[in-house]
Amino acid sequence: MKKLLFLCLFGLAASVTYAGGYRVSLQGQRSLAMGHTGVAVVNNAELAFFNPAGLVYLENKINMAVGASAVFSEVAWQNDQFGETYRTDSPVGTPFYAYFSYKMNDWLSLGLAAYTPYGSTVEWPTDWSGSHLVNNIDLKAIYIQALASVKITDNLSVGGGPIYVTGGVNFNRNLNRTLTDLEGNRSNVTVDATGVSAFGWSASAMYKPTDRLTVGLNYRSEIMMDAEGGDADFQNIPNSPLTPFEDTAFDATLPLPAELSVGFSYQLLDKWLLAVDYNRTYWSVYESLDIDFANPNIPDSQNARNYKDAATYRFGMQYLANEMFTLRVGYYFDESPVQSGYFAPETPRNDAQGFTGGLSVNVNDRLSIDASFLYNRYKEVDESYDYYSEDGQRVPFEGTYKTSAFIPGLGLTYKI
Amino acid sequence: MKKYYRYIAVLLAAGVLSCEPEFDTPVDELGTYSNGEADFSSYVALGNSLTAGYADGALYITGQENSYPNIMAQQFALTQETNDFTIPYVSDNTGGLLFGGTVIAENRFVLAVGANGEPGPARYTGSQPTTEVLNTLDGPFRNMGVPGAKSYHLVAQGYGNAEGVPAGMANPYFARFATSASTTVVEDAMMLNPTFFSLWIGNNDVLGYATSGGTGEDQTNNTVPSTYGPNDITDPNVFHSVYSGIVETLTSTATGGVLVNIPDVTSVPYFTTVPINAIPLDATTAEALNNQFAAYNTQILPGLVQMGVITADEAAFRQLNFTEGQNYVTLVDEDLTDIAETIQAAPFNLDAQTASLLGQLRQGTDSDLIPLTSAGFLGTTVGDNPNMVNGVSVPLGDEHVLTITEQELIKEATTAYNQAISDIADANGLALLDANSLLTDIAQNGYNFDAGTVTSTFASGGAFSLDGIHLTPRGYAIVANELIKEINITYSASVPGVNIGNYPTITLNNEVN
Numbered sequence: 001m002k003k004l005l006f007l008c009l010f011g012l013a014a015s016v017t018y019a020g021g022y023r024v025s026l027q028g029q030r031s032l033a034m035g036h037t038g039v040a041v042v043n044n045a046e047l048a049f050f051n052p053a054g055l056v057y058l059e060n061k062i063n064m065a066v067g068a069s070a071v072f073s074e075v076a077w078q079n080d081q082f083g084e085t086y087r088t089d090s091p092v093g094t095p096f097y098a099y100f101s102y103k104m105n106d107w108l109s110l111g112l113a114a115y116t117p118y119g120s121t122v123e124w125p126t127d128w129s130g131s132h133l134v135n136n137i138d139l140k141a142i143y144i145q146a147l148a149s150v151k152i153t154d155n156l157s158v159g160g161g162p163i164y165v166t167g168g169v170n171f172n173r174n175l176n177r178t179l180t181d182l183e184g185n186r187s188n189v190t191v192d193a194t195g196v197s198a199f200g201w202s203a204s205a206m207y208k209p210t211d212r213l214t215v216g217l218n219y220r221s222e223i224m225m226d227a228e229g230g231d232a233d234f235q236n237i238p239n240s241p242l243t244p245f246e247d248t249a250f251d252a253t254l255p256l257p258a259e260l261s262v263g264f265s266y267q268l269l270d271k272w273l274l275a276v277d278y279n280r281t282y283w284s285v286y287e288s289l290d291i292d293f294a295n296p297n298i299p300d301s302q303n304a305r306n307y308k309d310a311a312t313y314r315f316g317m318q319y320l321a322n323e324m325f326t327l328r329v330g331y332y333f334d335e336s337p338v339q340s341g342y343f344a345p346e347t348p349r350n351d352a353q354g355f356t357g358g359l360s361v362n363v364n365d366r367l368s369i370d371a372s373f374l375y376n377r378y379k380e381v382d383e384s385y386d387y388y389s390e391d392g393q394r395v396p397f398e399g400t401y402k403t404s405a406f407i408p409g410l411g412l413t414y415k416i
Numbered sequence: 417m418k419k420y421y422r423y424i425a426v427l428l429a430a431g432v433l434s435c436e437p438e439f440d441t442p443v444d445e446l447g448t449y450s451n452g453e454a455d456f457s458s459y460v461a462l463g464n465s466l467t468a469g470y471a472d473g474a475l476y477i478t479g480q481e482n483s484y485p486n487i488m489a490q491q492f493a494l495t496q497e498t499n500d501f502t503i504p505y506v507s508d509n510t511g512g513l514l515f516g517g518t519v520i521a522e523n524r525f526v527l528a529v530g531a532n533g534e535p536g537p538a539r540y541t542g543s544q545p546t547t548e549v550l551n552t553l554d555g556p557f558r559n560m561g562v563p564g565a566k567s568y569h570l571v572a573q574g575y576g577n578a579e580g581v582p583a584g585m586a587n588p589y590f591a592r593f594a595t596s597a598s599t600t601v602v603e604d605a606m607m608l609n610p611t612f613f614s615l616w617i618g619n620n621d622v623l624g625y626a627t628s629g630g631t632g633e634d635q636t637n638n639t640v641p642s643t644y645g646p647n648d649i650t651d652p653n654v655f656h657s658v659y660s661g662i663v664e665t666l667t668s669t670a671t672g673g674v675l676v677n678i679p680d681v682t683s684v685p686y687f688t689t690v691p692i693n694a695i696p697l698d699a700t701t702a703e704a705l706n707n708q709f710a711a712y713n714t715q716i717l718p719g720l721v722q723m724g725v726i727t728a729d730e731a732a733f734r735q736l737n738f739t740e741g742q743n744y745v746t747l748v749d750e751d752l753t754d755i756a757e758t759i760q761a762a763p764f765n766l767d768a769q770t771a772s773l774l775g776q777l778r779q780g781t782d783s784d785l786i787p788l789t790s791a792g793f794l795g796t797t798v799g800d801n802p803n804m805v806n807g808v809s810v811p812l813g814d815e816h817v818l819t820i821t822e823q824e825l826i827k828e829a830t831t832a833y834n835q836a837i838s839d840i841a842d843a844n845g846l847a848l849l850d851a852n853s854l855l856t857d858i859a860q861n862g863y864n865f866d867a868g869t870v871t872s873t874f875a876s877g878g879a880f881s882l883d884g885i886h887l888t889p890r891g892y893a894i895v896a897n898e899l900i901k902e903i904n905i906t907y908s909a910s911v912p913g914v915n916i917g918n919y920p921t922i923t924l925n926n927e928v929n
Contacts, residue, residue, distance in 0.1 A: 076437040078444070083494040083912040085444040087437075129918065177867075178890075178920035182526065182540065182927075183509045184478035239542075240924035241529045380440060390867040395917060402437040 021257075021283055021307060021337045022120040022139055022347055026069045026095045029370035029411035033358025034316020035330025037275035039263040040206065040216035041316075044368075044413040048099035048113040048147055050261070051216040052159030053206040055101040055109040055149035060415035062103075067370060067411020068096040075122065075348050079129065079399040086128040090121050097411075101147070111147035111161075116140075117220075118167075118256045120347060127186050130397050131174040133385060134346035135188065141167035141225065141256060145202065160203035165223050168194035169230075169254065171346075175237075175245070176390060185236040187243070191250055191291060193230030198223045200256075212267040222258035222285055227251065232293055248295035258282045263314070270320075277314040283307035283337035304387040305344070310337035316356070323362065328372070330356040341396075343383035348401050350381040360413070368413040376405035443912075449495040452909030454672040456492035458499050460558050460610040461485030462570060462601060462662070463617050463676075466895075467561025468589065471881035471888060472923070473539075474511025474524035475547075475563055475589065480504075482889030482919060485559050485614060487896035491911050492612075499608075504557045504593035512545025513588050515581055519545055520588060525882035526925035527875060535924075537875065537882035542927030547592075550578055555593040556604040562590045566620045566650060567833075568641040568658045570601040584646070602665050613666045614899065616676035616851070618659070618833045621650035622826045626681045627885070629787055629815040630822030636829065649825060652832035659833075660840050667844055674847040674903050676895075677834040679855040682823050685874035686884030687785040688859070694786070694794050695743040695807050702738040705808070709736040712774060716764055726753050734778045744780040745794065745807040750814055751821045752776040777811050783820040788874070788884040790816040847906035849899050863894055866917045870894065878921045893919040 028046030031038035038050030045065035047054040055063070071093035078085040101111035123136040142165065149159035172190040179187040200223035206216045230252065234245040263277035284307060291301040316330035334352040338344075358372030384398040441448050461467050461483075468475055469483025480486070480503050489501030506513075511524030523545060528538040562569070564587055569575050576594025580586030595604050605613070624647040625632045632647025639654050666673060681687070697705070717731040726734075730753060736746065756775030759766045766774070780786075786794070793816060798804035806812065818826075834852055841848035855872070858879055862869035870891070871877035874884055879891040887895065897913035904911055 074437055076439065078439055078442065079915075080441070080443050080448065081912060082915045083443050083449065083491060084915075085442070129915075177918050180478070180920060180923070182542070182923055182925050184481070238924040240527070240926050242527075242535065242924050378437075390917075393868050395867045400439060402439055404437040 021281070021286070021310070021349060022118050023259075023281060024093075024095050024117060024119050025312070025334075026071075026374075026407065026409060027097050027115050027117060028065060028099075029067045029358060029372040029409045030065075030328065030360060030413070031316075032069075032374060032409060033328035033330060033356050033370075033372035034275055034318055035277075035314040035332045035354065035356050037263060037265070037277040037314045037316040037330060039204075039218050039261040039277050040214040040265040041273070041275050042206075042214065044415070045099035045101050045111070046097075048101060048111045048145070049097065049115050051204045051206055051218045052111065052147045052149050052161065052202065053157040053204040053218075054216065055111050055147065055159060056103070056107065056151045056157050057206070058101060058103070058109070058415075060103070062416040063101045064099065064414040065370075065411060066096070066098045067409060068094050069372075069374075069407050069409035070094055071405065071407045073403070073405040073407075075345075075401060075403045077130065077345065077348070077399045077401055084129050084399075086125055086130075088122055088124055090123045093119070093121055095119060101149070107151040109149040111149065113143070113145045113147060115143050117143060122346060122348070124345065127174065129399075130345045131186065131188075132177045133173060133344055133388060133397055135172040135174065137172075137346045138170045139167070139254070140169070141165055155208040156205070158203070158205045160201060163200040163202060163220070163223070164197065165200065165225065165256065166195065166197045167225055168192075168196055169227060177395075179238065179243070181236045181238050187234070187236045187238065187245070189245070190233045190235070191230055191252070192233070193227035193252070196225050196227045198225055213264060215264040216262070218261045220259045222282060223256040225254045225256060227253070232291075244297040246295065246298075248293050248298060250294065251292045252290060254289070255285045257285050273318040275314075275316040275318075277312075279312040279314070280309060281312070281337065282309050284309050286337070303344070304342065306339055306342050307337040308339055310335040326360040326362075328356075328358045328360075330354075332356075341384060341386040343381075343401070344385045345397070348403065350378055350383070350401065350403070352403075353377045358409075366415055370411040370413055372409045372411075374405070374407040374409070376403070376407070378403040443494065446496060449912055450908075450910045451492070451495040452904070452907040454903060454907035454909050455611040456496055456498050458609055458611040459485075459489055459492055459501065459613070460560060460605045460608050461614045462605055462666075463561045463615060464565045464620055465561065465563035465886060466619060467614070467616050468559065468563050469561070469892065470563045471883070471886045472511065472524040472526070472537075473522065473881075473883035473886075475506050476509045476511040476524055477505055478509055479889070480506065480559070482892055483559060483561065484892040484896040484899065485561065487893055487914055488614070488899060489558070491896070491900060491914065495909065495911055499558070501559065502557045503559045504553050504555065506547040508543070508546045510540060510543050510545055512547065514545050514548045515588060516550060517548070520549070520581070521545070526923050526928065527882060528926045528928040535875070538928035540925055540927060541929045542925070549581060549588040549591050552578070552591070553593040555595045556607045557593055558608060560601055560605045562587055562601055564589065564620060565601065565617065567618045567655050567662075568650065570617060570662055571658060573598050573600055575600060602662055606665060606669065610666060610670045611672070613670050613673040614676065615662065615666070615673065617662070618655060618678045618837070619681065621655060621833065622678070622829050623681050623885070625649045625822070626818060626826055627686065627787060629790075629818050630825075631815050634825045634829070649829045652829060652836065655833050656836040659836055663840050663844055663846070672846070672907055674849060674899055674906075675837050675841045676849045676851050676899070677837045678830050679851045680830060681826060681885075682785055682818065683856055683859045683872070684885050685872055685877070685880045686788045687818060688872070689788050689874040689884060690786040690791045690794070691742075692780040692782060692784050692786060693742040693744045695745055697738055697740060697743050697808070699740040702740050702743070705736075705738040712736065716759060716774075719764065720755060720758065723758075725755060725758050736777070736779055743808070745786070745817070746777060746779055746809075746811040747784070747817045747819075748776050748811045748813055749778050749817075749819055749821075750776060751819065752778060773811070780817065781820070783823070785818040785823065786812075786816060787818065845906075847899075847902040849895070849902050851895070854895075854898055858894070866915065870916070875922060882922055888921040889919040890916050890921050
């Protein structure tokens with residue numbers, strides 16, 4: 001147990017792409033198995049993420065939930081005009097979560113949470129056709145949050161707390177489509193920033209109009225990750241005064257957008273629970289990825305993104321099979337924030353359908369093992385990124401993309 | 417509990433398996449593109465430097481990788497199973513050749529920024545050549561492009577005999593990978609049992625004459641190539657017979673192929689970059705020169721016309737006039753009547769030195785072309801004497817100007833070669849790329865691609881490398897795409913072209929001493 005917790009918290013870096021943009025919706029195995037619903041489900045300590053207001057409704061004094069997922073994801077790109085094909089060779093991503101709540105008294109619970117709602121790891125083959133846009137990217141963000149959950153009346157509670165985010169980014173791309181040194185090695189730049197931190201908050205409410213019906217609302221604030229003084233490392237630059245690229249510092253800002261969730265759950269008979277969530281992620285804040293190099297001779301890099309706010313519709317169902325087993329299934333439709341013409345291969349996401357399932361095994365009164373799996377289905381899509389320029393002329397990067405993702409996850413729920 | 421772990425293991429395994437995204441029509445699987453009636457399984461490319469991927473005045477690895485045959489071979493492989501396209505790679509990206517340790521071919525050109533802040537081509541000096549001709553490779557190779565080869569060289573025995581290299585009897589590039597001392601380029605190609613071939617040969621049959629400023633001979637009607645010098649124009653009948661012989665041999669195994677005709681060598685930046693009116697003069701100098709030549713213009717030339725030594729047209733052609741600003745160069749034109757002896761006699765009675773200067777002197781016209789390599793020579797002085805300025809007071813020699821008369825010879829030969837190539841293509845049902853029209857069109861209109869227009873402008877245009885004659889990788893990619901178009905038409909194939917925007921142009925480097 002201790003060892004597993006240690007692994008989850010420290011051994012596994014959080015880094016994946018699989019939801020719209022670089023949102024990684026894998027914040028609890030029980031919720032994920034139900035289509036990642038949970039804003040109105042009182043189940044276990046996963047509430048710390050989905051709706052902290054509900055923590056106070058947990059029956060036990062101490063509630064813990066930890067878990068991690070293994071993201072097997074691959075993106076393929078091809079261009080049939082030129083007969084080109086490339087596939088990502090991304091490492092297995094392992095986002096994690098760890099939640100803890102403690103019931104102070106009948107109306108107040110306090111909690112701690114650590115989770116990884118944003119991240120992205122994409123590795124294209126070096127010097128592939130889109131290498132002027134990205135060779136590889138590794139974006140990490142770990143949210144650490146202190147929580148309070150307060151029962152106002154027997155059927156209404158509120159919750160929330162401040163969020164501390166620590167993260168980093170490592171991004172490599174070629175400077176353009178053709179520049180090389182004398183040996184033909186492509187000129188490229190790696191921007192690297194670590195230990196970037198920022199603060200945010202979340203606030204939520206839960207209301208139980210009847211014994212069977214629960215409704216919930218959760219809002220998590222936007223957090224701007226300002227990378228200041230990161231390292232920009234230029235490689236394979238021709239030895240020429242015409243290419244004045246040299247290692248320098250850079251500033252860049254990456255938004256981790258706000259997210260609003262509303263939903264309800266309904267207890268059907270004694271053994272069934274239905275849950276429906278609606279998420280809205282305020283991606284429109286991500287207008288452009290601008291890399292500002294400290295060296296004035298190096299032109300700054302502006303990369304239009306122009307994301308739009310995007311919604312996710314989630315449906316889940318839980319069945320208490322017996323004392324030992326609880327079974328769950330779910331489905332969601334995840335709208336991509338990427339608009340046509342802005343389809344950059346660093347986050348090549350189109351709309352996704354998620355099919356989820358899972359189960360909990362109650363090992364004893366205190367400990368359960370929670371397992372889930374998620375299969376993401378993406379349509380093949382013909383898309384382009386139209387905002388890369390050479391000599392003042394826009395050069396679209398076009399092709400057909402196809403993504404697959406399969407994500408098994410394992411977690412533990414512990415309550416005293 | 418154990419059985420649940422087993423389920424989890426199954427789920428994990430399924431995850432790994434289900435992770436391969438598949439396209440509806442995957443372009444990396446056979447069946448998406450068609451080879452039509454062509455069989456690309458054993459493709460061999462024959463030719464000269466253009467086929468080898470020579471660029472920037474040298475053969476180097478990245479140039480070979482971006483040769484048009486290699487680009488085409490990779491695209492052919494999308495349509496059917498093919499043999500790997502083997503290339504006789506040189507040892508470095510420096511360019512240049514060693515023969516027994518001695519440098520016999522220079523390093524490549526790079527674009528360097530000079531002391532004056534202006535970028536221009538310069539030989540890379542960051543390292544020495546490492547490609548030793550005597551370190552022979554195990555041939556044959558599928559890219560049989562041999563820099564320097566003329567049409568008849570492809571069937572010349574001993575052309576790859578290393579022992580003949582120092583005397584100029586053999587080609588060092590072919591000596592590197594010839595399968596034997598006596599073999600020919602075509603014999604080596606036939607060892608690969610080609611099913612498909614490309615042939616782009618004949619450029620050097622006029623190019624040597626052109627780049628030397630027409631110092632060689634026009635060998636039209638001389639049918640013995642062994643008597644030709646390196647800068648001569650090959651007899652069109654020799655060309656026709658050699659060329660049809662090569663095609664006959666290749667088609668004994670190959671069921672298809674593509675021929676490429678000869679571009680107008682005078683349309684390349686090597687001849688179009690240096691302006692003929694390259695001489696700036698101030699008013700005083702121009703007037704002094706006009707005074708100096710006044711008697712020549714107004715008395716000697718009309719006198720020679722009266723004597724019937726030259727025609728009135730030639731007299732007009734030989735007038736020398738200078739103005740403030742840019743002036744046409746002065747040059748020695750071997751096709752003019754040599755008047756040196758006449759004007760030493762009465763009534764002109766000029767001294768021998770002046771007479772010799774005026775012997776075949778004229779000023780350049782807009783029809784004359786100055787080779788790129790003469791750019792640095794114009795305006796220099798002889799022995800630091802300010803009155804001995806090359807191109808003004810000292811006329812340019814034959815090697816510094818390709819005159820209109822010389823251009824006509826080249827054009828006639830090129831036209832004859834291209835007629836032969838076209839006839840042979842028709843007779844054998846082969847595809848034909850009209851590279852002559854293609855490069856003329858690029859010179860006049862440019863070639864559009866996704867990031868603009870490739871032009872023939874020296875250094876910045878994108879089509880031509882820094883030697884002004886050979887193409888850049890982008891230029892070779894254009895050739896590959898145009899060849900593929902012709903192949904697709906002739907053989908009802910659907911080989912995809914490449915994105916020429918992904919191919920580089922010239923290389924920047926300031927390690928030029």
